[in-house]
Amino acid sequence: MSPVNIQTACVHAGTIMDEKTGGVNTPIYTSTSFEYLDSKDIIYPRYFNIVNEEAVARKISELEHGEAGLIFSSGMAAVSSILFALLQNGDHAIFQKGLYGGTFNMVTREIEKYGISYDITPDNEIASFEKLIRPNTKLIYIETPSNPLLLITDIKRVASLAKERKLVSVIDNTFASPVNQIPIDLGIDIVLHSATKYLGGHHDICAGAAVSTNEYIQKIRKTALSLGGSLNAWTCYMLERSIKTLAIRVKCQNENAQKLAEYLSGHPEVDRVYYPGLPGHPGHEIAAKQMSGFGGMMSFELKNADPVVFQKKLKLIRPVVSLGGIETIICSSVLTSHRHLTLEEREREGIRSNLLRLSVGIEDTSDLIHDLEQALKS
Numbered sequence: 001m002s003p004v005n006i007q008t009a010c011v012h013a014g015t016i017m018d019e020k021t022g023g024v025n026t027p028i029y030t031s032t033s034f035e036y037l038d039s040k041d042i043i044y045p046r047y048f049n050i051v052n053e054e055a056v057a058r059k060i061s062e063l064e065h066g067e068a069g070l071i072f073s074s075g076m077a078a079v080s081s082i083l084f085a086l087l088q089n090g091d092h093a094i095f096q097k098g099l100y101g102g103t104f105n106m107v108t109r110e111i112e113k114y115g116i117s118y119d120i121t122p123d124n125e126i127a128s129f130e131k132l133i134r135p136n137t138k139l140i141y142i143e144t145p146s147n148p149l150l151l152i153t154d155i156k157r158v159a160s161l162a163k164e165r166k167l168v169s170v171i172d173n174t175f176a177s178p179v180n181q182i183p184i185d186l187g188i189d190i191v192l193h194s195a196t197k198y199l200g201g202h203h204d205i206c207a208g209a210a211v212s213t214n215e216y217i218q219k220i221r222k223t224a225l226s227l228g229g230s231l232n233a234w235t236c237y238m239l240e241r242s243i244k245t246l247a248i249r250v251k252c253q254n255e256n257a258q259k260l261a262e263y264l265s266g267h268p269e270v271d272r273v274y275y276p277g278l279p280g281h282p283g284h285e286i287a288a289k290q291m292s293g294f295g296g297m298m299s300f301e302l303k304n305a306d307p308v309v310f311q312k313k314l315k316l317i318r319p320v321v322s323l324g325g326i327e328t329i330i331c332s333s334v335l336t337s338h339r340h341l342t343l344e345e346r347e348r349e350g351i352r353s354n355l356l357r358l359s360v361g362i363e364d365t366s367d368l369i370h371d372l373e374q375a376l377k378s
């Protein structure tokens, strides 16, 4: 559907011409109140229809090969709007093992209040999804590569299972970004992002996105405007600007991450490295099939060092939450994204206390390796 190469689409897709001046960038429209008498629709930020929302929504939907998109004030606003738009009292949904912590909380602490039941797969095998389908199942939700263990789910097989059984398929494509993975081409119905991560890319934006067909996006929008998770024009523009460099950022992050994963997996003080670009990763073959790059995210377990002490010894790589920016950052999942899980829930998810998650930036890899080396040595 997208007519141009992704690197070109990142720069040009969705831009609204500045007709008044001929400027190259989409102007920032500051109003939240608009004349209505001669307008087809009421225009209002929370209705997701102001120019800056539409410009960046179109950009992301072109990158993801969808018909339409919506921009939200956070990734979780996208997750909640999609789930509450598509599920109702009495419905059942299937979620894959290895969800982002916030999504896991949403599923396990919120949706049952509204009469929605769910199951989480014990692993990411296709048979496990199939086994959990009930007569009232409406939706399958996956996240691949997953956070923080980089589990890989076969997108094409999940999408065709969902089609066969008339279920909606949803994917969280945050970790891969459309530069590395285009799930709609593999048959997925709805793609969502925490745009706070790679799409924003500079650790200075909190936003979310959903991309799908016109029909699904209209349905999600109807619920979303009641939930209220829209994004302001200024941040929409920041996001639009950031995405112009998405392809070159992510390509650099792919290369850097591969080098760091190889370095860490050969280090005597490192127990295990989770990176889909390593041939020993259990999802490597599927990842190689469905991804054009393996991404900038990885996790590893320390053999002897205390994870907190280790993080404090790092000089360039900072212990910071979140991911996907141009700075390389590190965090302990147990102390951050998965801190609300009980010990039992964490063990079931395979998240150990010595696990560190690395979000690889665009610095020179030799400087990054040098920093890791000095912290691992002492």
Ligand SMILES: *Cc1c(COP(=O)(O)O)cnc(C)c1O
Binding pocket: 074, 075, 076, 077, 100, 102, 103, 143, 147, 172, 174, 175, 193, 194, 195, 196, 197, 206, 207, 208
């Ligand atoms: C961060 C994240 C989210 C939530 O996004 P927010 O912008 O923090 O609301 C959802 N999914 C994944 C994979 C994430 O990393």
